[in-house]
Amino acid sequence: MMTNLFSVFDPSSTINNLSLNWLSTMLGIIMIPMTFWFIPSRYMMMWNKIMMSLHNEFKTLIGYKFINKGSTMIFISLFSMIMFNNFMGLFPYIFTSTSHMTLTLSLALPMWLTFMIFGWINNTNHMFAHLVPQGTPPILMPFMVCIETISNIIRPGTLAIRLAANMIAGHLLLTLLGNTGSSLNMSLLSILIMTQILLLLLESAVSIIQSYVFAVLSTLYSSEIN
Template identity: 70%
Template structure:
């Protein structure tokens, strides 16, 4: 009897009818006390170095919108997605970022807050963004329509990008691991090597996707003013 390929992403662990799998979303908080066991340790120094680099990059991207502490929300977003992506690579830990429920709940409120702030406080600037400079008069209605559609689908593209990348890698690793029981013993070593390479690739994807989401969110925020 064949099972659905995507059933591995379903939150199936229930205790008293509660979806306990979603508790993995908060496991990243367990890493916070570790940084304070011995200060300064290597983990603390490395994380501070990464955060300072991200802070400088986000500060540059925000341009005129920057004020003290404004990059914290994007650094927190990067950290949250990074921890959840990495935790999903461990066995028997539910990958919450592979569900649109989580990724949409991150991208949609951010996009809505940027749009509301921009249209309420600086609607002239938002209208200017609808028509790029140098657009012929006859093409202006089409450009407004295209820019409006591209603006509306932004939270969806952010969410789908993260979810699709997480699902694709995990699904490939699962499919390869399921073939291990049918392979002869001399091919198992090649399967293990391929799985290790895929795990390294997925680790890189986990970092890249969290960085992309944070960068794009910063760019969207810089357009509202």
């Protein structure tokens, strides 16, 4: 029984004080078809094509001048992990781990922090130059430094909140509509089921889009330190 509307997002299901909800972060590996591991297989070829497309795009975002071998793989892995977790949350009675700030902030904060440490140690002048956009009038420079500093500091928070909020919003809408089903007649119930199916398709698209947005923004933040 839910004590409030947001309790569905509370990771509190336990057996002998062992939390079960966070196991959903690893269930995606179990659900990979066995034929995926055959080489070559259609699943493997499709996934390789997706990875190569992401690799080419991230390589362009980082910049060919500063690219190192394998530097895009961390962002492809990030995309894959978030997408798997987003999709796992669409299954009934499975906790959506990406709707919790514990996970999203754990992904965004260390990555942003390492970018900042690397940038300020190795490219200090370049990082200072980023605080004042090109063409800024001298009288506005102190204000621009404050604005750019604040916008830089809140980046991990915006990354984490964007992902968690989008996952929560769709799941809340599905939950609210689903709870009205017991009080509807057959004609309205069929409309509700169709609406739920359409919302589920929308949530599937949001799952892919939000993982892509998270990975692309992380790539753009890393490109600014070079």
